[in-house]
Amino acid sequence: MMSSNHLDRRQAVARLLRDRANALVVTGLGSATYDVAAAGDSPRNFYLWGAMGGTASLALGLALAQPDTPVIAITGDGEMLMGLGSFSTIGLAQPANLIVVVLDNGLYGETGAQQSHTVATDLAAAAGACGIRDIGVVRTEAELERLAADIAAPGQGPRVRVIKIDAAENARLVPLREGAHAKVRFRQALGLGAE
């Protein structure tokens, strides 16, 4: 499962989502969306294909609206960096049912593998400094297993986990791209109206 001392993103996401139970999942554009789709489509997934920087904020609104259901945001380091302020917003709002998982390969993989700021920016520490007390970096399979074991359990407050993944590119697995349909499908999975 490991190469270049980092975890394989697709295997890591598949492992986490195997124990998702009834969790709602929101994905950041690019590879995180493909990784979650590759783990198996679900009407309880909402895939972003744009709105870069908005994944954690969208997950916050969802987590506050569904406080009894775990909400997992899965995104990349570049997407998270564009919405870094949302760590502050989440740190203030303190939704206990929200976990933000950042797949960090230190690269902007969608645009030609340019180096990302995470060579200098420690995203977990940034989240901690924003008032998100339950933070962590996942580097090994053992740590991944520990995260999987309680990913769908409510925390004491919001959680952020940065998973160090290798830089390998995977085949693009293209999930539902029609946004209005994805919205309706998601709401219906929650027993809400179709609008």
Added chain:
Amino acid sequence: MTAQDMTAQDVPVTGADGSAGATIRQGWPDDIFDCLREFGVRQVPYVPDGGHARLISRVHQEPSMRGIALTSEQEGIAVAAGAWLGGQRAALLMQSSGVGNCVNMLSLIKICKFPLLMLVTMRGEWGEFNPWQVPMGSTTPDALRLMDVQVQRADRPDEVGDVVRHAATMAYGGGSAMAVLLSQRLVGAKVFTR
């Protein structure tokens, strides 16, 4: 206006430098609050703003509502979308300068056809002291329309409740993306004095 002229509904606004500023007259923020409560709005993401100060304060005092302070307005677009996905209504509060921060994030609203209600206090259009507010204030309605947000405007205190109510009907009932611009004439020009 002297302190004696102020009613309980008037809100003194302090300038960023701590100086005394304008006073917002009349109860239109309460009319907005009543409307949001009437429509069952549960989440109110906002970037702090003098024009919305009273409304923000009332939201935080209302148990059925959750005021969500943002660091940037674009977060609020995504929060509102997430709220709707989870079955709650949101109303997003900001100043006109923040509309520019939202443009790309409005793709989310447009592509997924999320309902949206934005309440925007205007700067840079009426007795504005700060010229840096003018470029975004003057292009706020156009920026919103470019992203297919329907723009309505309230200029007088007595029409605010009605305008917001009809915009809310189009948003939550019809699924439209709506912005109500609250004119600077209504809000009161911010005054910087030493």
